[in-house]
Amino acid sequence: MKDGTVEEGVKEALNGRAEGLLAREVREGQRALAAADGERRTAVLRTLAQILGAREAEILEANGTDLDEAERVGLSGPLLHRLSLSPSKLATLREGVLTLAAAPDPLGQVQRKMELDDGLVLSRVLSPLGVLLIIFESRPDAVVQIGSLALRSGNGVLLKGGSEALHSNRILVRCLREALEAEGLPGGAVAGVEGREAVGRLLDLDELVDLVIPRGSAELVRAIQSSTRIPVLGHADGICHLYLDRAADPAMAAHLAVDGKCDYPAACNATETLLVHREFLPHLPGVAEALRERGVVFRADAEARALIPDAEVAGPDDGRTEYGDLTLAVRVVAGLNEAIDHIHAHGSAHTDAIVTEDEGAARRFLREVDSASVFWNASTRFADGYRYGLGAEVGISTGRIHARGPVGVEGLLTTRWLLEGRGQGAGDYGSSGRSFTHRLLEGS
Amino acid sequence: MKDGTVEEGVKEALNGRAEGLLAREVREGQRALAAADGERRTAVLRTLAQILGAREAEILEANGTDLDEAERVGLSGPLLHRLSLSPSKLATLREGVLTLAAAPDPLGQVQRKMELDDGLVLSRVLSPLGVLLIIFESRPDAVVQIGSLALRSGNGVLLKGGSEALHSNRILVRCLREALEAEGLPGGAVAGVEGREAVGRLLDLDELVDLVIPRGSAELVRAIQSSTRIPVLGHADGICHLYLDRAADPAMAAHLAVDGKCDYPAACNATETLLVHREFLPHLPGVAEALRERGVVFRADAEARALIPDAEVAGPDDGRTEYGDLTLAVRVVAGLNEAIDHIHAHGSAHTDAIVTEDEGAARRFLREVDSASVFWNASTRFADGYRYGLGAEVGISTGRIHARGPVGVEGLLTTRWLLEGRGQGAGDYGSSGRSFTHRLLEGS
Numbered sequence: 001m002k003d004g005t006v007e008e009g010v011k012e013a014l015n016g017r018a019e020g021l022l023a024r025e026v027r028e029g030q031r032a033l034a035a036a037d038g039e040r041r042t043a044v045l046r047t048l049a050q051i052l053g054a055r056e057a058e059i060l061e062a063n064g065t066d067l068d069e070a071e072r073v074g075l076s077g078p079l080l081h082r083l084s085l086s087p088s089k090l091a092t093l094r095e096g097v098l099t100l101a102a103a104p105d106p107l108g109q110v111q112r113k114m115e116l117d118d119g120l121v122l123s124r125v126l127s128p129l130g131v132l133l134i135i136f137e138s139r140p141d142a143v144v145q146i147g148s149l150a151l152r153s154g155n156g157v158l159l160k161g162g163s164e165a166l167h168s169n170r171i172l173v174r175c176l177r178e179a180l181e182a183e184g185l186p187g188g189a190v191a192g193v194e195g196r197e198a199v200g201r202l203l204d205l206d207e208l209v210d211l212v213i214p215r216g217s218a219e220l221v222r223a224i225q226s227s228t229r230i231p232v233l234g235h236a237d238g239i240c241h242l243y244l245d246r247a248a249d250p251a252m253a254a255h256l257a258v259d260g261k262c263d264y265p266a267a268c269n270a271t272e273t274l275l276v277h278r279e280f281l282p283h284l285p286g287v288a289e290a291l292r293e294r295g296v297v298f299r300a301d302a303e304a305r306a307l308i309p310d311a312e313v314a315g316p317d318d319g320r321t322e323y324g325d326l327t328l329a330v331r332v333v334a335g336l337n338e339a340i341d342h343i344h345a346h347g348s349a350h351t352d353a354i355v356t357e358d359e360g361a362a363r364r365f366l367r368e369v370d371s372a373s374v375f376w377n378a379s380t381r382f383a384d385g386y387r388y389g390l391g392a393e394v395g396i397s398t399g400r401i402h403a404r405g406p407v408g409v410e411g412l413l414t415t416r417w418l419l420e421g422r423g424q425g426a427g428d429y430g431s432s433g434r435s436f437t438h439r440l441l442e443g444s
Numbered sequence: 445m446k447d448g449t450v451e452e453g454v455k456e457a458l459n460g461r462a463e464g465l466l467a468r469e470v471r472e473g474q475r476a477l478a479a480a481d482g483e484r485r486t487a488v489l490r491t492l493a494q495i496l497g498a499r500e501a502e503i504l505e506a507n508g509t510d511l512d513e514a515e516r517v518g519l520s521g522p523l524l525h526r527l528s529l530s531p532s533k534l535a536t537l538r539e540g541v542l543t544l545a546a547a548p549d550p551l552g553q554v555q556r557k558m559e560l561d562d563g564l565v566l567s568r569v570l571s572p573l574g575v576l577l578i579i580f581e582s583r584p585d586a587v588v589q590i591g592s593l594a595l596r597s598g599n600g601v602l603l604k605g606g607s608e609a610l611h612s613n614r615i616l617v618r619c620l621r622e623a624l625e626a627e628g629l630p631g632g633a634v635a636g637v638e639g640r641e642a643v644g645r646l647l648d649l650d651e652l653v654d655l656v657i658p659r660g661s662a663e664l665v666r667a668i669q670s671s672t673r674i675p676v677l678g679h680a681d682g683i684c685h686l687y688l689d690r691a692a693d694p695a696m697a698a699h700l701a702v703d704g705k706c707d708y709p710a711a712c713n714a715t716e717t718l719l720v721h722r723e724f725l726p727h728l729p730g731v732a733e734a735l736r737e738r739g740v741v742f743r744a745d746a747e748a749r750a751l752i753p754d755a756e757v758a759g760p761d762d763g764r765t766e767y768g769d770l771t772l773a774v775r776v777v778a779g780l781n782e783a784i785d786h787i788h789a790h791g792s793a794h795t796d797a798i799v800t801e802d803e804g805a806a807r808r809f810l811r812e813v814d815s816a817s818v819f820w821n822a823s824t825r826f827a828d829g830y831r832y833g834l835g836a837e838v839g840i841s842t843g844r845i846h847a848r849g850p851v852g853v854e855g856l857l858t859t860r861w862l863l864e865g866r867g868q869g870a871g872d873y874g875s876s877g878r879s880f881t882h883r884l885l886e887g888s
Contacts, residue, residue, distance in 0.1 A: 031788070035812045108811070114833050120822065122832060127814070129844055210844050229673070231845045252867035259869025344475070355867075366862050367552065368479045370571070378564065378865030387870065388566060388861065389558050389882035400573055400654050401675045402846040405861045417832065417849045418810050421822030423696035423799075425703025426831065438833035 019201040022191055023158065023208035026131050029189030030156030033180070034128045038105030040183055044151055045101035048179035049094045052144065055175060056090055062167040063140065070164050082138045083165055093144045096392070100152045103391065106413060107154050112443030116436050117429075119422040124443070127416045128154035130210035133193075133202055135160045135224065137216035140168035146213070147176045147190055149392050153412040158202060158209070160193040203228035211412075213395055218322065233411055235398035237348035238268030239322050240380040243275040243339045243365070245356035250283040252377060253355045254290040257328075259379040260353070262294040266324050268396060269351050269373075269383040273319050273329040275339045281307060281332065291328065300330035320346035336361055340368050347371065350398050351383040351405075372398055372405035463645040466635055467602065467652035470575050473633030474600030477624070478572045482549030484627055488595055489545035492623035493538045496588065499619060500534055506611040507584065514608050526582045527609055537588045544596045544836065550857060551598050556887030560880050561873075563866040568887070571860045572598035574654035577637075577646055579604045579668065581660035584612035590657070591620045591634055593836050597856040602646060602653070604637040647672035655856075657839055662766065677855055679842035681792035682712030683766050684824040687719040687783045687809070689800035694727040696821060697799045698734040701772075703823040704797070706738040710768050712840060713795050713817075713827040717763050717773040719783045725751060725776065735772065744774035764790035780805055784812050791815065794842050795827040795849075816842055816849035 033041065052059070063085040070083055112124040132155050136142040143159055150157040161169040169192060177187030193199060202209060206229045213233045214224045222236040242260050244253045260271030276284055281303070288298065288308045298304075298311035299318040305311045311330065318329040319342070333339045343352050353375035354365040362376040373383040383406060385393025390408030397403045403411040428434055477485065496503070507529040514527055556568040576599050580586040587603055594601040605613040613636060621631030637643060646653060650673045657677045658668045666680040686704050688697045704715030720728055725747070732742065732752045742748075742755035743762040749755045755774065762773040763786070777783045787796050797819035798809040806820040817827040827850060829837025834852030841847045847855040872878055 031812070031814065034814075035808075116826075116831065116833065120826075130814070231675070249867070255867055255869055259871050263869065263871040362864075364479075366864075368475070370475070370478075370574070371860065373861040373863065375863040376865065377867050378863050379869040379871075381870035382560075382564075382863055382865075382868075383861070384870075387560065387873075387880065389560065389880065389884075400858045404859050414844045415848055416815065417817040417827070419817065419819040419822050419826055420806075420810075421820065421826075423693065423699055423821050424826075425699055425707065425823040426825035426828075427703050427707040427823075429831075436831065436833065440833075 019198055020205060020208065022193075023131060023202065023205050025188040026156035026158055026191050027208060029180070029186035030128065030131055030154070032186050033151065033156065033189045034107065034154035036185060038107060040185065041105065041151055041154065042101050044179050044183045044185065045097050045148055047182045048144075048148060048151075048176060049097045049101070051175045051179055051182075052090060052094050052097070055171070056087065059090065059168070059171050059175075060085060060087070062171045065167045066140075066165050075164065079138055079164075083140070083168075085140060085168060089141065093141055096145060097148045100148050100392065103152065106152070106409060110442060111415060113441040115439040115441055116419075117424065117434060118437070120424050121420050121441070123418045124415050125418055126413045129412055129414050131156045131158065131208060132412065133158045133160070133199075133209045133212045133230070135199060135212065135214045135216070135220070137162045137220065138164055140165040140172055142215060143169050143172035143176070145392065146394070147173070149394065149409055149412065150190070151176070151180075153409050155412050156189045158191050158193050160199050163194075166194065200227070203230065206230045215395060231399075231402065233395050233397050233399065233403060233407060235268060235348070235350060235396050237322050237398070238270070238350045239272050239320060239346065239348040240269055240350055240383075241273045241275055241339075241343050241347055241352040242271045242380060243333075243343075243352070243354045244277060244280050244283075244287070245336065245354055245358060245361050246277040246279040247358035247361065248277070248280055248283075248355040249357055250286055253280070253283065254287045256353065256355055256377070256379050257287050258290050258294055260381055261291060261296055261326065261328050263379070263381050265326055267381065268322075269380050270324070271328070271353075271380045272322055273331065273346075275342060276304060276330065276332050277339070278303070278332055278334055284308065294326070296326045296328050298328055298330050301332060303332040304330040322348070336364060340365065343369055343371070348398055350396070351375065351380045353378060353380050372396070463642055464649060464652065466637075467575060467646065467649050469632040470600035470602055470635050471652060473624070473630035474572065474575055474598070476630050477595065477600065477633045478551065478598035480629060482551060484629065485549065485595055485598065486545050488623050488627045488629065489541050489592055491626045492588075492592060492595075492620060493541045493545070495619045495623055495626075496534060496538050496541070499615070500531065503534065503612070503615050503619075504529060504531070506615045509611045510584075510609050519608065523582055523608075527584070527612075529584060529612060533585060537585055540589060540836070541592045544592050547596065547835065550596070550853060554886060555859060557885040559883040559885055560863075561868065561878060562881070564868050565864050565885070567862045568859050569862055570857045573856055573858050575600045575602065575652060576856065577602045577604070577643075577653045577656045577674070579643060579656065579658045579660070579664070581606045581664065582608055584609040584616055586659060587613050587616035587620070589836065590838070591617070593838065593853055593856060594634070595620070595624070597853050599856050600633045602635050602637050604643050607638075610638065644671070647674065650674045659839060675843075675846065677839055677841050677843065677847060677851060679712060679792070679794060679840050681766050681842070682714070682794045683716050683764060683790065683792040684713055684794055684827075685717045685719055685783075685787050685791055685796045686715045686824060687777075687787075687796070687798045688721060688724050688731070689780065689798055689802060689805050690721040690723040691802035691805065692721070692724055692727075692799040693801055694730055697724070697727065698731045700797065700799055700821070700823050701731050702734050702738055704825055705735060705740055705770065705772050707823070707825050709770055711825065712766075713824050714768070715772070715797075715824045716766055717775065717790070719786060720748060720774065720776050721783070722747075722776055722778055728752065738770070740770045740772050742772055742774050745776060747776040748774040766792070780808060784809065787813055787815070792842055794840070795819065795824045797822060797824050816840070
């Protein structure tokens with residue numbers, strides 16, 4: 001055995017230990033944050049907004065360092081745009097923090113309250129999840145957006161940003177920690193994480209980290225999902241369908257196809273596959289023309305190609321691909337059953353929509369399609385936390401457990417059951433003793 | 445390479461394929477079950493109760509075969525008791541099925557409804573999770589109890605019981621399938637699974653199975669949690685604490701300690717560790733005497749041993765062990781902070797209780813203890829789905845994601861977002877267009 005190997009082993013063990021200590025420190029800090037009054041968490045957020053304002057010059061300077069380096073290594077326009085902070089972006093971030101400060105404290109909110117017996121009352125209350133590991137790509141704004149959501153909901157947070165935003169992320173994490181400390185809470189409830197190896201080791205700590213939220217490419221999400229036992233809130237794929245039923249209004253069909261595909265083709269909720277009822281085919285050329293005018297190119301089956309002469313021949317992966325651009329798969333189906341079967345077989349259970357004037361068909365589609373979001377006569381692009389009125393969006397989940405579809409702050413919360421009695425024992429109830437009243441006081 | 449190896453490889457591949465096909469068949473059946481009207485699922489349950497009555501003799505005969513074999517291999521009394529079915533147990537099971545038949549259909553229930561804009565309405569509705577894998581030990585009753593819960597909630601279910609109940613489980617699974625088929629639904633929504641290897645292969649199919657519910661020993665649950673990427677609903681440990689505060693009422697303290705430890709010592713919600721405030725020590729001998737009368741033996745730290753002379757010396761594992769019998773760890777603490785820290789460091793976040801007349805101390809305990817159930821002046825034994833008024837109990841979860849504490853039928857459900865519009869596109873909103881109203885119609 002070479003000396004180098006031993007040294008690396010020791011280094012690795014020490015590093016693993018370092019991440020364990022870091023996560024434990026976040027957990028300790030989180031417990032203090034969660035134990036504090038809601039007003040104190042509000043004060044932390046207000047102070048954070050102040051600090052972000054007072055240190056704007058430093059933040060922009062750190063961001064400038066990242067931008068210089070990014071330009072030096074030849075990062076492209078859209079990535080540079082995502083990386084860059086500006087006085088107006090910072091003002092928007094501060095506003096967001098103040099909006100959260102003004103929002104009601106979710107912790108301790110009662111979801112359900114039941115009298116089990118006279119003087120024995122059970123409540124289910126909202127509680128923080130615990131320690132979150134957030135992994136995001138270039139946008140340093142995410143540090144403030146997710147960090148402040150975590151603070152509002154009493155969670156501790158490990159923040160791992162892209163290396164290209166290293167300096168920006170560092171100073172923003174420092175602002176979050178200072179805001180906590182200014183209000184007498186441990187800054188350790190928030191921690192920055194640097195380096196891929198550190199993330200790998202944190203993903204092993206399923207006893208210390210409660211939820212991983214990856215924000216970024218499908219590849220990032222898939223890589224994380226397949227390398228951890230910790231629950232992951234996110235979606236790898238967004239293969240969304242628009243089904244034009246026999247009874248679809250042709251103008252509406254064209255409008256929703258164009259909006260779904262062209263409004264923002266790179267988004268996960270963009271339409272990727274158009275399913276067309278055979279009896280709607282006479283109207284397909286009009287829909288295709290509207291799409292073509294917006295630059296859409298088609299990958300269609302033989303039957304649809306007869307009506308869209310410029311369509312390419314659909315290959316085996318068309319109809320189950322997230323293009324992320326102006327490519328659209330087109331496939332003809334015999335009816336509602338075939339459309340639903342196609343969606344279940346090839347979709348990603350993200351968002352699927354039907355266009356029809358036939359309420360019966362719509363009700364069946366809404367009932368049977370097993371996706372996080374299912375729409376009738378609306379664009380797939382509506383699947384979004386802001387549009388759903390959830391306030392801040394933590395992410396969109398295609399998992400079926402815990403949170404599904406666009407997820408707001410409730411995705412960062414769990415519940416606890418609180419029981420208040422007068423000394424009752426379980427043995428006091430049953431055959432020979434008292435019986436339960438089970439009278440619902442609030443909630444469902 | 446030996447021929448045997450090749451053959452085994454082929455056999456294994458075919459077997460793996462067999463479980464995949466089985467899970468797919470359950471998924472197909474589940475989709476039909478979920479798409480059916482609630483009345484049809486109700487009819488399935490009513491028919492199931494009839495079939496269980498009509499085939500009682502056959503069921504008891506199959507159970508007799510299992511009991512004979514169990515006696516032959518020398519199974520002990522309590523295990524035989526759990527394995528055995530009787531006319532009265534079957535009557536109770538049928539009653540349970542009819543109660544579920546009479547319960548409201550959860551599917552499609554609206555949790556939240558919001559107008560996003562005029563003619564654009566978003567609802568979040570309850571939906572089945574999908575395919576459940578239930579793994580349980582000797583009690584064949586579980587086939588009917590969990591099978592009927594799955595049917596009520598539109599889920600498909602793979603049922604793996606203990607091999608000692610093979611014949612009983614087989615006929616009960618057959619009854620469930622016949623009830624489905626009698627109502628024109630695919631019997632394949634319910635399937636029995638036999639053999640440990642088959643379970644192992646199903647635990648690999650995280651694309652096809654949505655939730656695993658192990659019901660049995662802590663060892664069973666731990667083994668499953670560490671061998672699958674599928675979410676597991678359950679709890680491995682129940683290390684529950686009773687904290688006797690400085691301001692505890694001595695008589696109540698004794699009553700709750702006796703109930704928590706002695707009412708059913710093998711239960712996961714039994715009290716395992718007594719934490720005693722130093723200022724309560726003068727009352728400890730009385731509490732110990734009440735426990736001693738019920739046969740409790742003590743493992744205590746030095747300070748507590750001074751007052752409980754017959755206590756054994758606590759070893760390093762006492763205070764973080766689920767004894768499951770009449771052993772009780774006793775530990776003196778300086779106050780509320782130390783009690784909470786001990787619970788966080790050594791508990792299993794299952795159920796923890798404080799005994800005190802000091803409301804301030806109680807409120808802090810209820811707020812800060814991060815366990816699924818947290819009680820004030822009530823026995824830890826109340827943590828139970830029936831006592832919580834949840835109706836049927838699916839299990840008790842110490843996970844923080846999806847469901848926490850005692851879990852009723854809602855643990856088998858997820859949600860979907862349904863949006864009904866009039867042809868709106870997302871691009872119709874924003875800077876130049878319409879704006880959202882986000883008016884809450886129902887729910888929170």
